Amino acid sequence: MNAIPKRDSIGETCVVCEIPKDKGIHLYTSFICTDCETDMIQTETNHPNYKFYLKQLRKVTQPTIFS
Numbered sequence: 001m002n003a004i005p006k007r008d009s010i011g012e013t014c015v016v017c018e019i020p021k022d023k024g025i026h027l028y029t030s031f032i033c034t035d036c037e038t039d040m041i042q043t044e045t046n047h048p049n050y051k052f053y054l055k056q057l058r059k060v061t062q063p064t065i066f067s
């Protein structure tokens with residue numbers, strides 16, 4: 001009887017910043033918020049942050065396999 005109502009209005013959790021956001025895009029089955037999308041586009045490929053984005057995005061292209 002202690003069920004907490006699920007709030008759908010918060011949006012989805014971004015795979016990059018891992019923060020629930022209500023604005024963003026879907027990539028495969030994952031969600032990327034508008035902030036991260038913009039940051040990624042503006043980040044140079046030789047910038048240290050770019051590696052972080054790639055690492056986070058690797059989770060998108062490699063879905064979890066239950067073994």
Ligand SMILES: [Zn+2]
Pocket residue numbers: 014015016017018019021032033034035036037
């Ligand atoms: Zn994000």
